[in-house]
Amino acid sequence: MQFLSLIKRKIHGGLIRLNGPRTTGVYFISYPKTGNAWSRFLLGKYLQIKCHLTIMPLFESHDFLGRCERYCLGPGMQFTHSPLVWTGQGAEDLHFHNVVKPFSAKKVVLLIRNPLDTMVSHWFDEKYRQKDRYHIGNLTDFMENPDFSLNKFCRFYKVWYESFHKVRGFHLLSYEALKEDTSGQFQDLLRFLEIEIDQAVLETAVTESSFEKMQGLEKSGQGPKYRSSGLDLFGTGDRQNIDSYHVRRGKVGGYVDYLTHREIEHCLSQIAQTDIAWFSRYLKAASVKSSMPLL
Numbered sequence: 001m002q003f004l005s006l007i008k009r010k011i012h013g014g015l016i017r018l019n020g021p022r023t024t025g026v027y028f029i030s031y032p033k034t035g036n037a038w039s040r041f042l043l044g045k046y047l048q049i050k051c052h053l054t055i056m057p058l059f060e061s062h063d064f065l066g067r068c069e070r071y072c073l074g075p076g077m078q079f080t081h082s083p084l085v086w087t088g089q090g091a092e093d094l095h096f097h098n099v100v101k102p103f104s105a106k107k108v109v110l111l112i113r114n115p116l117d118t119m120v121s122h123w124f125d126e127k128y129r130q131k132d133r134y135h136i137g138n139l140t141d142f143m144e145n146p147d148f149s150l151n152k153f154c155r156f157y158k159v160w161y162e163s164f165h166k167v168r169g170f171h172l173l174s175y176e177a178l179k180e181d182t183s184g185q186f187q188d189l190l191r192f193l194e195i196e197i198d199q200a201v202l203e204t205a206v207t208e209s210s211f212e213k214m215q216g217l218e219k220s221g222q223g224p225k226y227r228s229s230g231l232d233l234f235g236t237g238d239r240q241n242i243d244s245y246h247v248r249r250g251k252v253g254g255y256v257d258y259l260t261h262r263e264i265e266h267c268l269s270q271i272a273q274t275d276i277a278w279f280s281r282y283l284k285a286a287s288v289k290s291s292m293p294l295l
Contacts, residue, residue: 015066025075030111107169116255
């Protein structure tokens with residue numbers, strides 16, 4: 001029985017590899033901890049309400065022929081961190097041919113977040129949720145480890161910045177902009193996805209997808225066992241440790257609580273050298289903070 005189950009999974013996996021990309025119209029691409037789970041939940045909640053779905057989609061499903069699951073509105077959609085892996089892959093291994101080219105015939109939503117907030121959040125995620133990778137060390141070690149480094153983050157977005165115009169359609173979704181104006185940014189996203197905007201449903205989806213609501217589900221352990229990036233979205237096994245949560249702090253600029261002034265300056269210099277216009281708001285915000293008087 002187990003053997004037959006294994007054979008079925010292998011066959012279905014092959015069908016997904018064959019038919020999944022062909023039937024996916026839009027890819028949401030991101031570095032980990034840049035708003036992937038929040039975006040999935042927000043979009044999934046909107047489609048759940050609008051399409052009267054029993055289960056909220058998180059866009060990882062395929063039918064029995066391996067085709068990307070579609071709903072009553074919108075194209076087939078998938079979320080991915082491709083081609084990022086965390087063993088034996090450094091910044092120098094990321095280039096146009098493995099980062100952008102596989103999606104050249106598709107529409108792409110690229111998620112982006114302050115590099116330093118991303119690094120801090122990724123470190124906590126690796127430390128508490130990835131049980132097989134406790135060798136990551138402290139935050140400074142993590143940011144200098146070639147597998148996880150700030151340099152790797154910058155290289156990933158540098159490749160996209162230089163070549164985003166080579167995909168069929170492109171939409172940049174900033175975590176910070178989504179925090180500042182969730183309804184407005186979500187409307188812009190729905191327009192890009194060519195999904196009908198129902199204002200009442202949109203506002204309900206925004207309310208149900210708030211940080212407080214999502215963290216509350218994880219904290220209580222009573223929420224549905226959704227999966228995101230291969231992990232339980234609302235079940236870490238340690239609800240007493242807020243830093244082990246998938247939905248942890250959601251704070252813009254929270255990196256200042258974990259990095260020294262000298263470390264921040266060093267990182268900002270590295271970010272500035274990438275010359276990515278998408279990062280300018282983060283450099284500007286850090287400059288304003290550093291010029292504020294100490295109270």
